[in-house]
Amino acid sequence: MKLPPWALLLAAPAGLLMLVFVAGLVGFSLQSFWGETGFGLGQYRAFAARPDYLAALVRTIELSALTTVFSILIGFPAAYAIARARRHRNLLMILVILPWLVSVVVRTYGWIVLLGNRGTLNSFLMWSGATSSPIRLLFNDVGVVIGLVHVFCPFMIISILTVLLHVDRALEEASMSLGAGPVETFLRVLLPLTAPGIITGATIVFLLSTGAIVTPLLLGGPRSGMLGTQIYQDVFQLFNFPKAAAMALILTLVSLAVVWPLRVIERRLTRHLRGSEVAP
Secondary structure (H helix, E strand, O other): OOOOHHHHHHHHHHHHHHHHHHHHHHHHHHHOOEEOOEEOOHHHHHHHOOHHHHHHHHHHHHHHHHHHHHHHHHHHHHHHHHHHOOOOHHHHHHHHHHHHHOOHHHHHHHHHHHHOOOOHHHHHHHHHOOOOOOOOOOOOHHHHHHHHHHHHHHHHHHHHHHHHOOOOHHHHHHHHHOOOOHHHHHHHHHHHHHHHHHHHHHHHHHHHHHOOOHHHHHHHOHHHOOHHHHHHHHHHOOOOHHHHHHHHHHHHHHHHHHHHHHHHHHHHHHHHHHHHHHOO
16 A cells, blocks of 8 residues: 555654664664774673672662562552543543653652651651661662652553553453452453553563663662663763663663563464454
């Protein structure tokens, strides 16, 4: 089918953005091979020889995975409640996206006020007698995960909600009428139908978490630094662009290696669900 000229003009801005993205990706990939001795693998050898960099990479993947898991656990019930709400659905959606109207720096400082040793949460726990001393919730992995979940959980909610809105509630009622309980209905009906949305949301949250800078820097401190913060420091403080490019490429490839199986599973699930819809 031949597209009309006006359709090509509409696609031109998207094509330009894609061209700029590809050019930037190729540029920093080539830059990562430059070092003091010229073109080669020196930056990658130096990265592999630094245990702290390898630990930062592992910590980045672990914290991103934890953020994704907690985002699913929080996002699915929230998306289900919004999808099944007969009234005030738009108001609930506004509440979900409301944090996006506030700067991530302001939101992160808000968590510092809440989670600090003299913050709101610890003050309440000590006042109620639940603990005699403050619980350390900042400048560790716990604070980073809390902050990342707060920032990226709306992406998970919207991804799951998009699928849930197309799931007929009669399917759940039919499962109940056939003798299935709530848990079995969820596992055998609702979960398979919403799996594509869950995987899409998990992909978005995981990739965004691996590249997070502000939240790990403010809530994690130097001991819980992620690779994104190290890349930021090498670019804006040390001006070591080849080293930063090498770490960025390593992080990109490792993230894609984690996400790619999820995308394969999502495509197979989508193909299976579509085949089930057209099957006699």
